[in-house]
Amino acid sequence: MFGSDFKKKFEYYYGTQADQFSFIRIPRILLLDEAFSALSLSAKVLYSVLLDRMGLSMKNKWLDEENKVYIIYQITEIQSDLGFSKKKAMDYLTELEKIGLIEKKKRGFGLPNIIYVKSFIAHQSSQRSNEMRTSQEKDLVHRSIEIGTSELMR
Template identity: 35%
Template sequence: MERISLKQVETSERFYRVPKALLLNPFYKCLKPEAKLAYSLLRNRFNLSISNEWIDSKGDVYLYYPNEKLAHDLNVGKDKVIRIKKELHEYGLLEE
């Protein structure tokens, strides 16, 4: 059995998870695809938040994802990120 190198791990396929509710629940039917993708990227950051102990006094996890970084990751402009985040907020998926 061959050992797996760091390079293999770094270049192997990794995935973002999209909650089925975003695709199947009629409530989210009109949520734009880029907002669903942004939610998946944001949701993925919870792992980093937990490892950094970014948890408030109520036990709620918060995350740090600058608009510039999200814009870069989605390949959109900063104004588009603001619109996406507003849409996520309207659907109760993001609180700032």
């Protein structure tokens, strides 16, 4: 598929040229944390694009009555931007919705759905607090064993 002729068409970046592009960032936790292992890589990429579009929503002041930021990203736009078929775009949105990373709200009257992009950080902080709690529990167990042992030696 990629012959040597294809390879010759691309130029190198020089100096600060590499800073001229914006990039979609995929949160590391989506790739490495077991809680997100059920998500396909394409769903993770879509979620990252949805996160990126939150910036546009903030500029447009797209906030609901509860001050929650939302985006409007139609299936046709997802298809065009990411090269997904309609079915795949809908499947990836469903994956994200099932795991709780997005919530769709229908508006009716032929208007596109509103999408609330939820924070993956909530999972991360609850996981960390569980790890801390587990670590603290282990400390207590070790302390109680140490105290018990020292009391026996008196």
